[in-house]
Amino acid sequence: MNIFLYVKQRVSLLDVVMQHTKLKRAGSYFKGQCPFHQERTGSFTVSPDKGIFHCFGCQINGDVIAFVEKIEQCSALQAARLLAERYSIDVSQFNHVAPSSEDHGKKERYFITCTLFVQWCHEQLLKNSSVLAYLHKRGFSDEIIKQFALGYFPGGLASVQRLVRYCAKQQVLVEDLLNANILRRGNNVLYSAFEERLLFPITDVVGRYCAFGGRVLALKDKRPKYYNSRESNYFHKGSLLFGFNQAKKEIQQSEKVFLVEGYTDCLAMVQHGYKNTVATLGTACTKDHLALLARHATKLYVLYDADAAGHKAIMRLVNLCWQVDLELYVISLPDGDDPATYLLQHSSLDALIKQAKDIFSFVVQSVSADVANQSLRTKLSAIRTLLQQVAKINDPLKRELIADTAAQALDLSRSAILQELERCVVFDGKITASQTGNQPVLQEKTTKVSQFEINNIDKSLFSAIIHNVSYIKNSHVVTLVEYLPSFLKDTLLVLKSIVDQGDEVTFDVFYAKLTDEQQSYVNKTLLEVTDIIDEKMLDCLLLRFQKKRWKIIVNTLKKQIEQAKASGEHDVVLALLERFSELRRTSIVYKGVS
Numbered sequence: 281m282n283i284f285l286y287v288k289q290r291v292s293l294l295d296v297v298m299q300h301t302k303l304k305r306a307g308s309y310f311k312g313q314c315p316f317h318q319e320r321t322g323s324f325t326v327s328p329d330k331g332i333f334h335c336f337g338c339q340i341n342g343d344v345i346a347f348v349e350k351i352e353q354c355s356a357l358q359a360a361r362l363l364a365e366r367y368s369i370d371v372s373q374f375n376h377v378a379p380s381s382e383d384h385g386k387k388e389r390y391f392i393t394c395t396l397f398v399q400w401c402h403e404q405l406l407k408n409s410s411v412l413a414y415l416h417k418r419g420f421s422d423e424i425i426k427q428f429a430l431g432y433f434p435g436g437l438a439s440v441q442r443l444v445r446y447c448a449k450q451q452v453l454v455e456d457l458l459n460a461n462i463l464r465r466g467n468n469v470l471y472s473a474f475e476e477r478l479l480f481p482i483t484d485v486v487g488r489y490c491a492f493g494g495r496v497l498a499l500k501d502k503r504p505k506y507y508n509s510r511e512s513n514y515f516h517k518g519s520l521l522f523g524f525n526q527a528k529k530e531i532q533q534s535e536k537v538f539l540v541e542g543y544t545d546c547l548a549m550v551q552h553g554y555k556n557t558v559a560t561l562g563t564a565c566t567k568d569h570l571a572l573l574a575r576h577a578t579k580l581y582v583l584y585d586a587d588a589a590g591h592k593a594i595m596r597l598v599n600l601c602w603q604v605d606l607e608l609y610v611i612s613l614p615d616g617d618d619p620a621t622y623l624l625q626h627s628s629l630d631a632l633i634k635q636a637k638d639i640f641s642f643v644v645q646s647v648s649a650d651v652a653n654q655s656l657r658t659k660l661s662a663i664r665t666l667l668q669q670v671a672k673i674n675d676p677l678k679r680e681l682i683a684d685t686a687a688q689a690l691d692l693s694r695s696a697i698l699q700e701l702e703r704c705v706v707f708d709g710k711i712t713a714s715q716t717g718n719q720p721v722l723q724e725k726t727t728k729v730s731q732f733e734i735n736n737i738d739k740s741l742f743s744a745i746i747h748n749v750s751y752i753k754n755s756h757v758v759t760l761v762e763y764l765p766s767f768l769k770d771t772l773l774v775l776k777s778i779v780d781q782g783d784e785v786t787f788d789v790f791y792a793k794l795t796d797e798q799q800s801y802v803n804k805t806l807l808e809v810t811d812i813i814d815e816k817m818l819d820c821l822l823l824r825f826q827k828k829r830w831k832i833i834v835n836t837l838k839k840q841i842e843q844a845k846a847s848g849e850h851d852v853v854l855a856l857l858e859r860f861s862e863l864r865r866t867s868i869v870y871k872g873v874s
């Protein structure tokens with residue numbers, strides 16, 4: 281028998297895979313999201329009877345050794361040895377098989393070094409009554425201190441030397457401590473960035489210690505409050521979550537996960553019974569974080585600090601949650617509280633969990649609060665951004681519900697919002713479809729340009745002026761507005777009347793003077809056009825408009841000139857002639873460039 285067969289017979293593939301993704305029984309096999317490629321539906325299957333896995337999405341398959349090989353990016357032999365160690369299988373009879381490669385040896389040494397460091401720091405903490413007193417004062421029990429193996433690194437060369445001696449007994453050398461970024465060498469003296477810090481050990485998804493977060497304790501300590509291990513081959517902040525390995529079982533069982541911002545928040549949550557809690561490692565939540573959680577849970581509850589930064593972080597999550605299959609809920613804490621301080625006082629979050637808002641109600645509410653006293657234009661632009669997000673929801677009923685809430689909260693017409701939403705949905709569909717093509721960017725551009733050119737120069741000109749009301753002061757603009765269809769022309773002449781009266785031209789003054797019908801058309805226009813139009817683009821629009829209407833413009837002018845001649849108004853004739861030649865000049869320029 282070889283080592284592979286020996287290990288395979290003693291390890292459950294299901295158990296190994298469940299460390300990385302949640303599986304559900306489906307007949308004689310199990311199904312879940314693939315840990316090797318990102319997907320929203322589960323294409324990954326495991327047959328425990330046959331001891332094999334297969335992904336119908338990325339076509340990866342094999343046995344338990346192949347699974348570990350792939351997930352740990354190691355050789356088959358290394359995978360077998362890793363499994364043997366993790367499941368305490370004695371493989372000494374196979375020791376004649378070639379030893380692990382250099383790189384994997386490095387990897388093993390890294391984890392062993394980290395583990396020793398955790399053990400040593402934990403021992404130091406248990407011996408230090410003032411650090412223990414600090415933790416107790418903050419409400420942390422001895423059980424939680426033990427469960428998370430919290431540690432303390434006393435300061436000074438003597439303690440560094442004690443650590444070095446402790447590790448040396450286990451054949452871990454100074455070199456290993458340096459490689460793991462636990463120690464540093466400066467001026468021939470060894471020191472550590474973790475000295476005089478409370479230590480939060482960080483594990484990877486299968487529970488190996490791979491990094492640390494260190495918090496200063498002394499008030500007079502002026503170093504940054506937190507120091508985290510540097511990124512390495514074995515530690516990526518952007519894809520690891522604090523507490524994940526411990527929370528995994530509970531997350532899979534409840535299909536829910538709580539996401540908090542800090543180590544102490546996570547500890548407080550777990551201590552109060554919310555065992556399915558994880559924390560980001562002093563960085564923003566990434567798509568990788570959410571993808572990891574989506575493989576194990578269906579609902580994500582976010583508990584961020586009730587301050588501007590926390591709020592901002594939640595808004596960033598909105599975009600990400602569409603890319604993974606997770607329902608997002610926001611739990612709002614009272615101002616000034618974080619989960620740890622709140623639990624210290626109330627010892628239960630249940631009341632707040634009941635009031636959790638789904639991310640969209642939360643976003644609609646905060647967007648409306650942000651723009652409550654702003655101009656209509658600001659409101660419309662805020663809601664446009666919002667609707668582009670809402671359009672990504674697959675459930676049409678839910679989309680409509682959110683649009684309703686938005687219309688109410690922002691005091692805008694329901695129909696305009698629904699119309700815009702439908703447009704976003706269609707547009708989003710098109711983009712998604714084109715992304716499967718070879719040149720998505722090019723395709724998107726062509727559609728835009730051709731839409732622009734083929735039709736609606738009138739509409740574009742109208743909306744350009746609506747977006748930049750002061751354009752109406754340009755006499756050329758005023759001339760051409762005369763040739764717009766009467767509804768558009770009448771609306772813009774309201775704008776011109778403001779100029780004629782000598783008042784300052786602002787959008788809000790203009791909007792207030794419009795009829796209901798005009799207002800609703802303006803709303804629609806503002807919602808539809810997302811391009812920013814500058815003076816250059818306006819010039820281009822005017823030229824195109826002029827070219828399209830050239831015959832009508834010329835005939836109208838000729839008629840006006842004849843009339844003025846007949847009634848002997850020489851000044852008017854001269855002004856009209858000048859306008860005529862100006863139009864001709866610009867149209868020649870236009871012909872030149874086209």
Ligand SMILES: [Zn+2]
Nearest residue numbers: 314317335338
């Ligand atoms: Zn796959």
